[in-house]
Amino acid sequence: MAEVRQRGDAASALLRREARAARGRLGLPLGLGLAQVILGIAQAWLIAGLIAKLLGYGAAGWPALGAVAALALVSAGLGVAQERALMATGEAAKARLRAAAFERLLAQGAEDNRGVGERAALVVDRIEALEGFLTRWLPAAALAMAAPVLVAGAAFTVDATSGAILLVAALLVPVAMAVTGIGAAQASKRQFAALDMLSGRFLDRMRGLPTLVLFRRQEAEAQALGVAAEDLRQRTMRVLRVAFLSSASMEALAAGAIACLAIRHGAVLGQNHPDPAGAIFCLLLVPALFTPLRAFSQAYHERSAANGAAAELAPLLATEPPGGLVLEEMPRKLVVSFQDVRLTYDPTRPPALDGVSFRAVPGETVVLAGASGAGKSSILRLLMGFRRPDSGRISLNGQDATQLTPAELRRLSSYVGQRAHLFRATIRENIALARPDATPAEVESAATAARVTDFAKALPEGLETLVGEGGFGLSGGQAQRVAIARAFLRDTPLVLLDEPTAHLDPGTEAEVLDSLRRLCTGRTAIVASHSRAAQRLGRVLEIAAGRVAGPRMAGE
Numbered sequence: 001m002a003e004v005r006q007r008g009d010a011a012s013a014l015l016r017r018e019a020r021a022a023r024g025r026l027g028l029p030l031g032l033g034l035a036q037v038i039l040g041i042a043q044a045w046l047i048a049g050l051i052a053k054l055l056g057y058g059a060a061g062w063p064a065l066g067a068v069a070a071l072a073l074v075s076a077g078l079g080v081a082q083e084r085a086l087m088a089t090g091e092a093a094k095a096r097l098r099a100a101a102f103e104r105l106l107a108q109g110a111e112d113n114r115g116v117g118e119r120a121a122l123v124v125d126r127i128e129a130l131e132g133f134l135t136r137w138l139p140a141a142a143l144a145m146a147a148p149v150l151v152a153g154a155a156f157t158v159d160a161t162s163g164a165i166l167l168v169a170a171l172l173v174p175v176a177m178a179v180t181g182i183g184a185a186q187a188s189k190r191q192f193a194a195l196d197m198l199s200g201r202f203l204d205r206m207r208g209l210p211t212l213v214l215f216r217r218q219e220a221e222a223q224a225l226g227v228a229a230e231d232l233r234q235r236t237m238r239v240l241r242v243a244f245l246s247s248a249s250m251e252a253l254a255a256g257a258i259a260c261l262a263i264r265h266g267a268v269l270g271q272n273h274p275d276p277a278g279a280i281f282c283l284l285l286v287p288a289l290f291t292p293l294r295a296f297s298q299a300y301h302e303r304s305a306a307n308g309a310a311a312e313l314a315p316l317l318a319t320e321p322p323g324g325l326v327l328e329e330m331p332r333k334l335v336v337s338f339q340d341v342r343l344t345y346d347p348t349r350p351p352a353l354d355g356v357s358f359r360a361v362p363g364e365t366v367v368l369a370g371a372s373g374a375g376k377s378s379i380l381r382l383l384m385g386f387r388r389p390d391s392g393r394i395s396l397n398g399q400d401a402t403q404l405t406p407a408e409l410r411r412l413s414s415y416v417g418q419r420a421h422l423f424r425a426t427i428r429e430n431i432a433l434a435r436p437d438a439t440p441a442e443v444e445s446a447a448t449a450a451r452v453t454d455f456a457k458a459l460p461e462g463l464e465t466l467v468g469e470g471g472f473g474l475s476g477g478q479a480q481r482v483a484i485a486r487a488f489l490r491d492t493p494l495v496l497l498d499e500p501t502a503h504l505d506p507g508t509e510a511e512v513l514d515s516l517r518r519l520c521t522g523r524t525a526i527v528a529s530h531s532r533a534a535q536r537l538g539r540v541l542e543i544a545a546g547r548v549a550g551p552r553m554a555g556e
Ligand SMILES: Nc1ncnc2c1ncn2[C@@H]1O[C@H](COP(=O)(O)OP(=O)(O)OP(=O)(O)O)[C@@H](O)[C@H]1O
Pocket: 345, 346, 352, 370, 371, 372, 373, 374, 375, 376, 377, 378, 379, 528
């Protein structure tokens, strides 16, 4: 319960902060909205004169008709300008929020245990939902307060009772909305949760589609997706029901206001009203009063949706990007030392690292061997700054590594994992990703060093061949060589390799190891590997249950 309240508080705080940030940009659209209300009142005045003339009371003529048309044109122009100003405000806010959310997701990196679909939904859909709050709800709420005062004030100048009727109708709107909108925020939150479930599951199953087909699970999965989609439909209908209810209450109030005014001014049709044009004016003010109130009611739904989205975004945006020192210059050589390092992921389970000590000097390759789950990758994760040790000391050239920002720590190392991820881009662009400011010659020399050029020569467009999703398929060994080329291009003093030859046949493994040996030469290298062949890269440290079990000679 306390947690739910905390999430609600965090969501409100986020929305307040965003409202403050957007305030400066909302002045123009608000001013334009107010101008439209005033034009609406003027139009009602002119049209009232024209209708009175038709009923045989007044003297309004063609100039009044021309003025009504001109005001309608100006009002439409103002509407377009207002919409554009609101869109610009929304786009600026979304760009800022997306950059902040993305920065935090990147800082959490591999350690973020949210699914890919959920992370994508946070950055795309949730921030989209906040736009409605900033560009619909905030201006609509401000106009819903100012417009009734202007409209009722105009009615007062003609007839105090009509002014009072309009004012009371306007004051009843928030009451009706509060009654019909009870539970709207909760319904919205549930709708988002169902949407997350569905999109996360869909993405996950799409990625594993070949496996599902192989195991003939496609029917069962389609049914499970159907159930999740049905759940989303029901929750969406609940949200819509609330929205329909609140607009129905609005229409009832507008009808009530017209009815009261009609009773008050019914004599206008009996040809004995003291101010027929004024009476018609009061009746025509009802649309002018309810247009901004209707926008307010519709935006109420946007506010509920934004509340649901903010509750999910707030914890992410509240995480401070990790602080720390920044290196004055990149060291050419690096001595890595672990002293009694402990790391626990889950306090209910034994520690992943339980007092690990070792040292690796420049030019040396330390191979971490040991059974699956022994803690090899955890050592690499610490060196990449994705985790901080619970105790002990990790030093780089004698300096405490935990004092550096994680990003700075990552600047010192190049990493090659089990499977290189290739983006949909050319081979050249995929390599240059490691150092976008590299010259074409530098990229080519990295490609040569990693033997990418050997296979790229045979491809139709060489290094310019498009690879990755939907592009030319590379074999596992070729993709690993692209990853090694990235490491060559980065040219860092520390090289971290995590099972770099897993999934490769012995022949390809030998070729990849040959490139890796050259990559490690002259640098400090730490390699986690089960492979006997990879263990010949250097000094082997046996890791067992989070401890260094002892050194082994290469090839032992
Ligand atoms: N994010 C995590 N949350 C909880 N426990 C984790 C996490 N990552 C690893 N562990 C646990 O920590 C222990 C060490 O894991 P680690 O990945 O370092 O092993 P490893 O030796 O690299 O294994 P492998 O050779 O299979 O990759 C394992 O028991 C593992 O289950």
